[in-house]
Amino acid sequence: MTGTCWSVLMRTADLLGLSMRVTLVGVAMLCGSGPVVAEGLPEGAVRATFEAKFPGVTIKQLSPTEIAGWYLVETDGAALEASILYVHESGRYVFSGGLFDLASGRNLTRDYVRRKQQEVLSGLDLSKVILLKPQAEAQREPALRPIVVFDDPDCPFCRKFHPEVKKIVQAGVPVAVVLYPLVRPHPDAYRKSVAIWCAEDRAAMLDHALAGQPVPSPEQPCAHPIDENLKLGHDLHVSSTPSIFLPNGTLVLGHRSAEEILGQVRPNLGLPVGQ
Incomplete structure (x- = not known):
């Protein structure tokens, strides 16, 4: 099942309209049954778990977010904003779409995208x-x-x-x-x-x-x-x-x-x- 994990997630994202950047966050469990790993894994273990579940998908960037226990994963997709996923430190949950801070009104995903683009272009x-x-x-x-x-x-x-x-x-x-x-x-x-x-x-x-x-x-x-x-x-x-x-x-x-x-x-x- 792991071989089709990525395509299943992407089809789900498309059905939810995530490819259209609708302000809807789709939440999905990584393929497989039950917890993949114990909670509180270090960054290296999160990367290893993600790569094991999504073979062939290249991680370009893995970094902690403002939300405790959640990491931003930038994959090797075609469009930058569409290539960003968020994965829980347990390795069990992942979601695709825009991450918003309702208190500040910020689109954290878009903020990351612009910082990344400015960094490269600088x-x-x-x-x-x-x-x-x-x-x-x-x-x-x-x-x-x-x-x-x-x-x-x-x-x-x-x-x-x-x-x-x-x-x-x-x-x-x-x-x-x-x-x-x-x-x-x-x-x-x-x-x-x-x-x-x-x-x-x-x-x-x-x-x-x-x-x-x-x-x-x-x-x-x-x-x-x-x-x-x-x-x-x-x-x-x-x-x-x-x-x-x-x-x-x-x-x-x-x-x-x-x-x-x-x-x-x-x-x-x-x-x-x-x-």
Whole structure:
């Protein structure tokens, strides 16, 4: 039964609407009958018990929560918020969904997600992105933290969104484009990403690619960060493009208007709302 434990739990979560992030907490007992282990196990034993019950599921993070006896488990799922589970120290109970502190009105799961995203993005190496800067900052480092956009050169929604990216930059907010080929749906996207990076003018070749124009392979191979970008996206659980990370760590998915993005960014950057 343990071999199907994970799939059963996920189907239960889907039935309860957890994949839709409905504010409902589904509680389930780990597969098996009776207590799995004695209560009060140390963290290492909780990890071992979880991994034994969910073979093939990778634990990326295990940490105690504000609730005594409960641990947050970040798994290797596609979307970060959907990859978080909570497990009791006894190893017997696990639930999937948002954890709320009703006294403070905080969504503790969302708080964790944003902290995690900010932590990963704070180490972003701007030398490995295509940094689109406002005209006034063209010759210097950007004064503001950039919006980070994961782009696939063959993604139709990235192509729709790219003109909006240009409007965001024109409005004074820098954008860091991370070339992130999704090779399963777009087999040629990796080659194109390398070609964009190896181009003499990366921003111009990015424009060319996202306009649906042919992208020639470089005449000479060059060192590129595409594999590192894939790891970065994996750490952030990026599974679709465009994935847009605002400076405060908020993730926005898919094609959005420049005004919608700027409306979320301006207050956090101290910019006038009408700018």
